[in-house]
Amino acid sequence: MSNGPILRDDLVAWLGDYLEVSKFNDPSANGLQIEGRPEITRIAVAVDSSLRTITEAVESGADMLIAHHGLFWGQQQLITGAHYRRVRAAIEGGLNLYVSHLPLDAHPEVGNNAVLAQALGLENVEPFGSFRGQKVGVKGTLPLPLDLQGLADRIQKTTGEICLVHGGGPGEVRRVGIVSGDASSNLPEAAREGLDTFITGEPRHATFHDSFENGINAVYAGHYETETFGVRALAIKIEETFGIPWQFIHAPTGL
Known part of the structure; x- marks a missing residue:
């Protein structure tokens, strides 16, 4: 030092x-x-x-x-x-x-997504979330299943932001993906990878139906606060x- x-x-x-x-x-x-x-x-x-x-x-x-x-x-x-x-x-x-x-979204130690995943207690964390051919987010599993509102409350306590929740998936969640900021376009990818909940920053009108039509929960926790x-x-x-x-x-x- x-x-x-x-x-x-x-x-x-x-x-x-x-x-x-x-x-x-x-x-x-x-x-x-x-x-x-x-x-x-x-x-x-x-x-x-x-x-x-x-x-x-x-x-x-x-x-x-x-x-x-x-x-x-x-x-x-x-x-x-x-x-x-x-x-x-x-x-x-x-x-x-x-x-x-992007380097600060994707970094495995100090990246927005890695640090948020650690704060939420996710295990078996690995890269996820494609942007321009690169993985910029993470996915992992909760150590124990949690109801969707309980996960939203945990995120809110971590970020300080009131979450917008689209409950398109199961009420009990465990497999979670995170891409901070503006990444609602990754919802179909999250569903294809078998995740039940996807966390990002802000919603878009163009992707509003993707959560419900792909059978996956979306939690919007604030573009600013997730970054x-x-x-x-x-x-x-x-x-x-x-x-x-x-x-x-x-x-x-x-x-």
Whole structure:
């Protein structure tokens, strides 16, 4: 463990290796999106790279903000309006912005889905949930069967979010899949794999009937709330490895 600052470039290289960023076909521009100060003594972590989280990271004295959702998504984007104000706030504050999207969903140790599965007590956890040919979620089994409402209550206590439950499957559940965020399109895949319940963040109108027509339960636990787990777990790992203090910037969206 380091007792002093770490060079930004060394931390970026470590993150790239640890999160296996290069193996993901991701619409997000994973990695360092904005370059700031060359030394890191404190970090902040957040789900979104909003003006609020960037400003709060600067005000907290952080040298780097690590976010799940970044500012750039693989296509041309003009630096004007609200987008300009976000970029300007980071640059004027000397703040590095590092982003990990799919790598932080899929990671087996600090990923959103792995950490949520651990919090819910799932066993025999393995990769699940295809996106662009990659498994970004997890599936596993509850140690004992649980009624659907009991599972929803457990999720709510874990995330702090009131869940929306579509009871298209059995009332007693045990085989559970998780893909955080916006993954309701994975419902048919979950049914094909014999799961009785699928947990994700937010529902879509286009997939509303998939739970009922495929005979599987869907629990929608909040896009934001299901994706707070990864950045916090990653921050703990960085503190354990390098001795760098951190804080989580809570900026819920209600979605």
